[in-house]
Amino acid sequence: MLRFTRSLLLATCLVCVGAVAGMAQMDGPEGEHEGPPILILVPPPDAEKPEGLEMSEDPEESFRQLFDAFFQMMDQDGNGELNHDEMAGWVHPPHRDGGEGMGDGDGMGDGGDMGEHVRHLEEELRRVHEEQHRRHIEELTHHRDRIREELGHMREEQARMAEHMRQMEEDARRTAEELERALSEPPPGEGPPPGDEG
Structure with a gap:
């Protein structure tokens, strides 16, 4: 949850800054831009973030996850459709001076280096993805080592059981031999009485 939230926050910042950077590039001498109007999506502070999602390292898959996450967060009633009220808290007009809708101005307004931001x-987003990848590798490595350890214990137990079975088979063989000898010998006291020979 923490990793997803941080990734989502960074990705949201990228969307916002990228939109403003694109607007700045399209600005004309009168502050107007060519092309369609621009709106910016910014999650409201009380937006409920989805749980159990980790951003993919693949850019296309990451964008799809971000789009789906935004839609899920915006779709408050969960009916799969967005209405005007649901979008109202997310949509903000672009501001060149970093005014309302873009925070209190953190260097991304007039004179700010958008490209640098x-x-x-x-x-930062790449670093978060690398951290997620590293943790995933650590988890897989730990799981592999645990399986190997359990397999080692099972092989030891299997060897002990095989030795126990060998001993039981040996005991059974000796018991069978003793039984065969006992059956082949006459019972004590069944021989001729002493002095009766001849």
Whole structure:
């Protein structure tokens, strides 16, 4: 949950900063841009974040996960459709001066180096993905070692059982031999009485 939330927050920042950077590149001399109007999606503070999702390292898959997560967070009634009220808390107009809708201004407003902020956020997101990958490898390694240890114990137990079976088979063989000898000998006292010979 913590790893997903951090990844989602960073990815959200990338969406916001990328949108503003794109707007700044399209700005004309009068502050107008060519193309369709731009709106920015920013999760409200009380947005309930999905649980149990880790962002993929693949960019396309990560984008799909982010899109699905945004939709799930925006779809408050869970009916699979977004209405005006559900989107109202998410949609913000772009601001060139880092004003309302873009926080209190953290260097991303006038004169801010958008490219540097984007690179910094991308690097942080990459680092989070690498940390997730490293933890996944550690978990798999631990699981593999535990399986190997259990297999070792099972092989030892199997060897002990095989030795026990060998001993039981040996005891059974000796018992059978003793039984055969006992059956082939006459019972005590069944021989001729003393002095009756001749």
